[in-house]
Amino acid sequence: MNQLASESELHKLNQALDTGAFQQIRFTLNNTLQSVEVAQLLEKSPPKERKVLWKLIHRDNEGAVLQHLSDEIQADILSRMDNSRVLALADSLDTDDFADILQQLPDTVMHELLKVMDQQNRERVEQVLSFPEDTAGGLMNTDTVTIRPDITVETVLRYIRRHDEIPEMTDSLFVISRRKELYIGILPLTKLLVTDPDITVREIMVTEIEPIPATMTDHEVALLFEQHDLVSAPVVDDDGKLLGRITIDDVVDVIREDADHSLMSMAGLDDDEDTFAPVWKTSKRRAIWLGINLITAFIASAVIGIFQGTIDKVVALAVLMPIVASMGGIAGSQTLTLVIRAQALDQVEKANAAWLIRRELAVGILNGILWAIVVAGVAVAWFGDYTIGLIIAMAIIINLIVGTCSGTILPLILKARGVDPALAGGVLLTTVTDVVGFLAFLGLATYFYG
Amino acid sequence: MNQLASESELHKLNQALDTGAFQQIRFTLNNTLQSVEVAQLLEKSPPKERKVLWKLIHRDNEGAVLQHLSDEIQADILSRMDNSRVLALADSLDTDDFADILQQLPDTVMHELLKVMDQQNRERVEQVLSFPEDTAGGLMNTDTVTIRPDITVETVLRYIRRHDEIPEMTDSLFVISRRKELYIGILPLTKLLVTDPDITVREIMVTEIEPIPATMTDHEVALLFEQHDLVSAPVVDDDGKLLGRITIDDVVDVIREDADHSLMSMAGLDDDEDTFAPVWKTSKRRAIWLGINLITAFIASAVIGIFQGTIDKVVALAVLMPIVASMGGIAGSQTLTLVIRAQALDQVEKANAAWLIRRELAVGILNGILWAIVVAGVAVAWFGDYTIGLIIAMAIIINLIVGTCSGTILPLILKARGVDPALAGGVLLTTVTDVVGFLAFLGLATYFYG
Numbered sequence: 001m002n003q004l005a006s007e008s009e010l011h012k013l014n015q016a017l018d019t020g021a022f023q024q025i026r027f028t029l030n031n032t033l034q035s036v037e038v039a040q041l042l043e044k045s046p047p048k049e050r051k052v053l054w055k056l057i058h059r060d061n062e063g064a065v066l067q068h069l070s071d072e073i074q075a076d077i078l079s080r081m082d083n084s085r086v087l088a089l090a091d092s093l094d095t096d097d098f099a100d101i102l103q104q105l106p107d108t109v110m111h112e113l114l115k116v117m118d119q120q121n122r123e124r125v126e127q128v129l130s131f132p133e134d135t136a137g138g139l140m141n142t143d144t145v146t147i148r149p150d151i152t153v154e155t156v157l158r159y160i161r162r163h164d165e166i167p168e169m170t171d172s173l174f175v176i177s178r179r180k181e182l183y184i185g186i187l188p189l190t191k192l193l194v195t196d197p198d199i200t201v202r203e204i205m206v207t208e209i210e211p212i213p214a215t216m217t218d219h220e221v222a223l224l225f226e227q228h229d230l231v232s233a234p235v236v237d238d239d240g241k242l243l244g245r246i247t248i249d250d251v252v253d254v255i256r257e258d259a260d261h262s263l264m265s266m267a268g269l270d271d272d273e274d275t276f277a278p279v280w281k282t283s284k285r286r287a288i289w290l291g292i293n294l295i296t297a298f299i300a301s302a303v304i305g306i307f308q309g310t311i312d313k314v315v316a317l318a319v320l321m322p323i324v325a326s327m328g329g330i331a332g333s334q335t336l337t338l339v340i341r342a343q344a345l346d347q348v349e350k351a352n353a354a355w356l357i358r359r360e361l362a363v364g365i366l367n368g369i370l371w372a373i374v375v376a377g378v379a380v381a382w383f384g385d386y387t388i389g390l391i392i393a394m395a396i397i398i399n400l401i402v403g404t405c406s407g408t409i410l411p412l413i414l415k416a417r418g419v420d421p422a423l424a425g426g427v428l429l430t431t432v433t434d435v436v437g438f439l440a441f442l443g444l445a446t447y448f449y450g
Numbered sequence: 451m452n453q454l455a456s457e458s459e460l461h462k463l464n465q466a467l468d469t470g471a472f473q474q475i476r477f478t479l480n481n482t483l484q485s486v487e488v489a490q491l492l493e494k495s496p497p498k499e500r501k502v503l504w505k506l507i508h509r510d511n512e513g514a515v516l517q518h519l520s521d522e523i524q525a526d527i528l529s530r531m532d533n534s535r536v537l538a539l540a541d542s543l544d545t546d547d548f549a550d551i552l553q554q555l556p557d558t559v560m561h562e563l564l565k566v567m568d569q570q571n572r573e574r575v576e577q578v579l580s581f582p583e584d585t586a587g588g589l590m591n592t593d594t595v596t597i598r599p600d601i602t603v604e605t606v607l608r609y610i611r612r613h614d615e616i617p618e619m620t621d622s623l624f625v626i627s628r629r630k631e632l633y634i635g636i637l638p639l640t641k642l643l644v645t646d647p648d649i650t651v652r653e654i655m656v657t658e659i660e661p662i663p664a665t666m667t668d669h670e671v672a673l674l675f676e677q678h679d680l681v682s683a684p685v686v687d688d689d690g691k692l693l694g695r696i697t698i699d700d701v702v703d704v705i706r707e708d709a710d711h712s713l714m715s716m717a718g719l720d721d722d723e724d725t726f727a728p729v730w731k732t733s734k735r736r737a738i739w740l741g742i743n744l745i746t747a748f749i750a751s752a753v754i755g756i757f758q759g760t761i762d763k764v765v766a767l768a769v770l771m772p773i774v775a776s777m778g779g780i781a782g783s784q785t786l787t788l789v790i791r792a793q794a795l796d797q798v799e800k801a802n803a804a805w806l807i808r809r810e811l812a813v814g815i816l817n818g819i820l821w822a823i824v825v826a827g828v829a830v831a832w833f834g835d836y837t838i839g840l841i842i843a844m845a846i847i848i849n850l851i852v853g854t855c856s857g858t859i860l861p862l863i864l865k866a867r868g869v870d871p872a873l874a875g876g877v878l879l880t881t882v883t884d885v886v887g888f889l890a891f892l893g894l895a896t897y898f899y900g
Binding site: 163 | 820
């Protein structure tokens with residue numbers, strides 16, 4: 001429902017910026033819109049407008065807005081804020097969210113800030129920071145509501161009513177042991193509300209849900225939440241002591257980033273890429289990716305270079321050769337995408353990889369034969385030469401098989417070696433299909449025409 | 451924590467299948483594993499094993515497992531089940547989940563099944579089915595717990611305690627008007643638990659959350675849940691009458707599908723593609739995508755064909771021409787991916803599109819100049835010909851500008867015309883960068899050498 005509202009909102013803001021109606025903008029940003037909507041507006045504003053808008057946001061709202069921005073934009077804004085202002089953000093944010101923001105700062109700045117924080121806050125932030133950002137420990141928050149197993153439902157209800165409020169996203173209370181605060185089980189609020197007041201927590205608590213170790217990767221946490229439809233889950237240390245909890249709102253961000261990761265990496269982009277990054281920043285990043293891909297292109301050219309003599313004799317080869325390379329590349333990248341998605345969902349493992357490779361081999365052969373016939377037909381009709389039809393047919397079959405098989409095998413090898421298949425897979429695959437495509441087509445031609 | 455467990459689980463199951471230890475498998479599937487884990491195992495099994503495993507699942511567990519499978523696999527399994535068995539699934543599933551499964555059946559079969567259902571069930575399923583699957587109405591469930599505004603917290607607590615259980619994912623009760631059941635507000639359980647028993651619902655209910663209209667798209671629903679960190683939200687009809695609620699577990703699936711959609715469509719794959727689909731099915735689908743891309747390849751060849759005479763004179767052109775086309779394609783597809791992701795997040799609109807296009811123009815010029823110099827240097831060194839360096843430099847600048855600009859403009863045009871940019875964008879972009887690349891390079895060469 002806010003979609004349409006904020007769409008015209010950007011247009012209205014732009015107009016107000018043009019006419020210099022800053023008072024009006026200030027009011028909209030601080031009084032009319034929710035902080036998440038302000039963040040959305042900032043994300044879809046070009047750099048100059050974004051800076052002006054940020055300055056018009058009231059100090060008290062800065063934390064709330066910042067927390068909804070992507071890492072890259074956070075880092076950019078923080079780099080222009082002075083330390084006292086960054087510290088003030090802690091007041092309005094959850095510990096885990098404030099820790100996330102701190103991590104966008106250079107290490108030296110972060111440690112300076114931690115030094116001047118009051119002790120209680122510092123300890124809580126440091127606990128979250130002691131785990132890498134992409135683990136359960138880095139995702140968790142420490143705002144758990146805990147109870148003991150031997151009290152009755154009535155006592156629990158009385159205990160809760162003493163609170164002014166309980167944290168958002170609290171769908172269950174965590175049951176911990178009296179002595180060492182070890183995690184024992186959870187008591188869902190829905191169960192608490194329907195149970196007879198005399199029953200004890202121990203009798204109704206749920207113990208099937210295994211707590212999440214703080215070292216689990218955020219990717220695994222996300223799959224767990226997805227599979228078990230969790231709203232919140234307890235996080236424990238190696239000894240089973242309750243450290244905090246992870247809530248679905250943070251997991252949803254991980255799921256979105258996880259899913260975006262493959263898409264963005266395959267195009268050599270950051271998961272978190274700022275759509276409206278300035279020209280210079282964008283150009284630098286893209287230049288690197290173009291450079292890497294240029295190496296692939298030069299390798300392909302070098303292969304063609306070997307066969308200059310043959311092309312000189314039969315110029316039709318130059319006309320048809322991109323078809324062979326392109327068909328192999330398309331077939332390969334389809335398979336590559338499928339396997340990368342399957343890897344992201346943890347569907348591929350040793351036990352089924354062999355079947356996948358065999359299937360892709362069969363698909364490569366079938367589609368190779370089909371399109372070899374079509375392309376050969378067109379080539380013969382175009383150049384009136386049966387030999388060129390035969391050559392291109394053989395080359396296409398070879399390259400489609402190579403494409404589908406390496407589309408499967410490459411990501412498996414890369415992942416086993418700890419290289420991100422989404423980032424490196426596409427470049428390597430194109431190198432293979434280009435080289436094999438040109439080599440097969442021009443090599444066969446040299447044999448037949450030589 | 452189940453990740454590692456189920457990884458070896460697949461291996462163990464495969465071994466058991468090989469040795470024919472069906473009793474053991476049956477026990478594992480029905481007694482050891484949770485239904486979501488069984489679904490995961492089915493998803494990562496090749497077709498033959500999948501069929502055998504499915505037969506070993508107990509009737510009572512079929513619904514629970516089916517509900518966790520992707521649409522394509524659901525449809526495949528349902529097509530081999532008889533009607534009475536499909537009907538039996540209704541007993542173990544939520545209305546919305548059962549309706550989702552019914553939608554995988556051919557329309558005629560679905561209507562036959564609805565006819566023989568008992569009236570109450572039929573009406574509930576038909577209500578969900580009356581909304582398209584990809585709208586709030588299609589996502590919602592009807593298991594709301596509703597209360598009136600003028601009762602006290604104590605009465606609410608007593609009313610709830612009369613239930614044996616309240617539905618999972620119930621984080622708030624919905625407040626509706628006494629007469630027409632119009633939606634008024636929500637009462638979060640966390641608030642209910644900390645409020646003085648004498649206070650009335652009206653005094654503490656939250657009214658800021660606007661209810662979701664049943665016709666809102668699931669994509670918008672997902673953005674709303676993400677932005678506002680919701681666990682559940684009320685769904686209303688045009689008159690404001692409460693129809694049901696949407697819960698975060700169903701939204702998480704939409705977010706995952708939404709994010710996967712761009713990745714999969716850009717490779718011509720279904721969002722929901724079965725990784726382990728059989729050879730024949732896979733080959734047919736891939737053939738179509740290869741055919742579409744072949745048209746692009748032939749168009750590029752036709753362009754090269756125009757310049758056969760020039761290539762015949764200077765064979766080095768054939769060696770270098772793929773570089774020009776490839777650099778334009780890479781630059782273009784980076785931009786295309788960025789814009790498609792931004793569109794999926796609703797970040798691009800009229801008010802900022804012009805800025806994006808100008809930025810990409812600038813990036814194209816800057817990177818064009820950089821890489822033109824590099825490639826020209828290599829070309830001159832390789833072929834000892836300054837003219838070819840000049841030609842390729844100019845062609846690369848032209849093609850990089852065309853690539854980045856059409857990478858931005860194409861998805862904007864496609865979306866405005868109601869065509870999915872993720873599906874059609876890549877093919878069109880490659881056609882543009884291939885044609886422009888070859889045309890610019892070989893055209894300039896014809897001018898300089900002609």
